Structures are given as C-alpha cells and as structure tokens.
Amino acid sequence: MKPELKIFKIGGGIIDSEADLLEFVRLFSEVSGPKILVHGGGKGASEMMANLGIAPRMINGRRITDAATLEIVTMFYAGKTNKQLVAALQSRDVNALGLSGADGNVIQATKRPVRDVDYGFVGDLSEASVNSTLIHQFLEMGLTPVFCAINHDGHGQLLNTNADTIAASVAKALSAKYAVALHFCFEKRGVLTDVTDDKSVIAKINLADYAELKESGIIADGMLPKLENAFDALQFGVDKVIIEHALYINEVLKTTLCLN
C-alpha cells in the first residue's frame, strides 16, 4: 500500500486576511503525516497592481502576465506571501520549505504559446514538469514544501502559473509514490448551488454532474479552472479531491469529487 500524502491549496481569499491565514496555518500544522502546501494570492496581487496603477487582466481565470505584472506577482507570491507563510508555519513547529519552481528546479514550465490570447509570462505544466523525486526526498527529510505560483522555464525566465494547476500537477506527479488526497481550500464551504448560500454545498460531484453544472452556469468564474484541475487530478491517479473552506477543514460539510 502506498503511504498517504495530503496536499492543501489555499487561495487569495484566505491569504488576504491575516487572521484567516493564521487560523489556517494553525489547522494545517495539526494535520498528521507528510503534507504539502500550495498557495495562490491572486486577490492581493490584483490589489497591489491596482495600487501601482496597473489594471489586472484575467481571462478564463488566468492572469495576463506582462513584464511589469511578472515583477509584481514574483514579489508578492514568491516573496511576501511565501515567506510569511513559511515563518508562520515555523512558529507552529512545521519545518516548512518555501519553494518557487526554480528552487532546486522542482517545477519547470513552458511559456504558454500565443493562440487566441497572449497570456504573456504564463507557464504551462506537463507531466515532466514536476521533480517528484526531489519532493519525495524533502518529505522523507521531514520537511513540508510550500509552493508559490511562480516557476521557471530552465532558461532564466520566471513564469506565473495558476496555483490550482500547480497543486493538481504536484498531486498527479506524486501519486505514483503516494495515495494523494488533494484539498482545494478557499473561502466557501465547497461547490455551492447558490454562491450566496453557504448551506447549499453539493456533497458529491461526478463527471456527469460537472458537465451539467457547467452547462447551467451554476459553476462559474474561478470555480471553472479549479474543477477542471480537480477532475484532471482524479483522472491521472490522485486518490481523493476535496473542495472545502480553509477554516473548516475538520468539518464534514464539503464537496468530494469522483469520476463516476
């Protein structure tokens, strides 16, 4: 039997509030066994950009990342957010190791080719992108890797990748060695039939439900790429995918995804 590995992804809605972030760190520090944290921070990055007079542009949940945007998101994700999270985890006795994809060449991406849209310095990940051997070694050393959304192309160019995609790719790559549970944590209790009603959590979603929910428009905005990544992970070896509130990871109200 494969050993268990828990991968948690937190998004910008939680990172934006210091109190929420510290509460998540407390809960995460109590999670037993080998674990990995992947963080976004899109909301804070957009605020920082707006303060600097640069209008953020998103298409299909992905940020158009020109050179100026890349500088800001690198500072915000790989700098401030990653290091604050690592320090908070250390204060809870979690030996966290903050990583961009460039560190140890742990995730290498390819700049997204220009088709209908030029996304700029956005990185796409493939099966070969994630160095699962190195991540396994970190876990064996008792370290908890903390990934941000910045990676590189191996030729000196930093790239920005949606953090849900990073979480799903790391989960897929490690599923050869581990039974991986992938938790997408954000500021709602799961996938909702009514986004304004936290009680309307859909307990289970399979591939057929997913198609219907998309068609009916119940799933929209950032939930679209999140579920796309989530089902991709399930189809490529990840054991469990859960969508839940970052501050209620120990409670039963959540969405579990399944293929059939």
Ligand SMILES: Nc1ncnc2c1ncn2[C@@H]1O[C@H](COP(=O)(O)OP(=O)(O)O)[C@@H](O)[C@H]1O
């Ligand atoms: N059916 C749905 N259930 C829950 N959230 C939804 C749904 N449809 C759209 N959303 C939106 O998706 C957002 C989550 O996507 P995103 O902001 O990208 O997450 P993250 O904070 O993890 O980056 C929610 O804040 C919500 O506004």
Ligand SMILES: CC(=O)N[C@@H](CCC(=O)OP(=O)(O)O)C(=O)O
């Ligand atoms: C290419 C791309 O879209 N990158 C994302 C990375 C951060 C992210 O995904 O943050 P959340 O998880 O908080 O949304 C962005 O810059 O917004």
